[in-house]
Amino acid sequence: MAQNKKWLLAFMVVYVLGHIPFLLSGFGEPDGWRNGLTALRLAKGLGYIPVRFPGFPVIDFIYGTMADLFPSDTLWIYTNSLTLLITLVGIFYYFKIVHFHKLSSPLATVSLLFFMPTVFINASSSMDYLWTVTFILAAYWALLRGRAFRGGIFLGMAIGTRLTTGIFGLPFFIFLIWNPKIFPKKSSFRSSLFFVLATGCVVLACYLLLFMKFNFSFLSTLFPPRNFIRSGYYILQEILGLPGTILFLGLLIRKGRENLNWNWETSLWSTIIIAYAALFLLKPEKIEYLIPMLPFLGLLVAQWLKKRAMIVLTALVVFNNVVSFMVVPPSTQGFELRWIAKGVTWERYQAYQNYFRDISYLLQYPYEPDSRIVAGWHYPGIDYWLECPTYKAKQTDFLAHKVTFSWGPEKEKRKNIYLVQELHRGSPADLPGNKVIMIPLPSTL
Secondary structure, X not given: OHHHHHHHHHHHHXXXXXXXXXXXXXXXXXXXXXXXXXXXXXXXXXOOOOOOOOOOHHHHHHHHHHHHHOOHHHHHHHHHXXXXXXXXXXXXXXXXXXXXXXXXXXXXXXXXXXXXXXXXXXXXXXXXXXXXXXXHHHHHHHHHOOOHHHHHXXXXXXXXXXXXXXXXXXXXXXXXXXXXXXXXHHHHHHHHHHHHXXXXXXXXXXXXXXXXHHOOHHXXXXXXXXXXXXXXXXXXXXXXXXXXXXXXXXXXXXXXXXXXXXXXXXXHHHHHHHHHHHHHHHOXXXXXXXHHHHHHXXXXXXXXXXXXXXXXXXHHHHHOOOEEEEEOOOOOOOOOOEEEEEXXXXXXXXXXXXXXXXXXXXXXXXXXXXXXXXXXXXXXXXHXXXXXXXHHHHHHHHHHOOEEEEOOOOOOOOOEEEEEHHHOOOOHHHOOOOXXXXXXXXXXX
């Protein structure tokens, strides 16, 4: 155990060093820039109206406080760093959980989870995914220690960070009732009551303001259109990667006839995985939505695989961050097979760098008066910068010349319609306006 703690400390140091480039690369994906925008508006005293519904109150208000303390033109450095710190806490909890369950390869299990590309990328972005994971792991650890009230508080924090994690309440509640070794039958009712009350009070405190402003309408974005093909591709590439998936399926077929040692642990983990996978089928657009479930998938895999197989699988997952094989990105323009490509993490880092360059280019472009710029997924970053003092003069100039940015074409016409090159679909004549101008972005040249 003492030796493993030294290796864990070394792991954390390496993990932090590996994320330094991401700390300086903006808020992360476009939704991260929306989180930054919500924080700026809170700091300006404009009230709490999330840029993304149903809202993420825990990080929204924490980031809002940070926006009041740190300069807006480098705010992401501080919010990303805080996410990385929260992730390190999650790593520590996961390490303790792995040891509690006496899994044979604790460091490989921790590495398998936190080097999955979708986890690694978001471990230092200003998104909520790793905050949620850390709160879930803290809640689970509290329950393993017989502390139901504390577990309820942490689960409430997880739900206050991402509403859909409320689905963890059911398997955790069952765990409280049907695990007499940790919660004796004489005290299980009281423990479950404390758990429910603690969770409910924290969730109510987090979402009360949103409910008072919008009633239940803030829940309207919980069920977007399905996109199973795109989601399936990202599940394949950004969790285990193609080599890791092939190895895992091979081991599954080989060991399929062997009976898994079913006990309360495997039953609980399987229930969580099935419940969260079912929820994902209702909202399958982004692979990141599965991140809160992945720690329990890692525990189940670690209990099932032997140490050598676990180490090989972990090595393949780590390698997938740098180099990927047989990549076929889903696209409306057709499919192109690349046998060897940049790893998922490497490619995402470059995408964040391109996002920075594209936004700067779009803000400095010489637009004609009375124009609308269809900015697409670049819009959140543009909107953020126009709220910063750095671009105050530019915002005034845009307003004076009736230059506006939007996600897509709108009914209100402008003399000129600017389309960024990568957003062009079909004929420009299909768009409203008298004149359509294509903008070739630096990242597309």
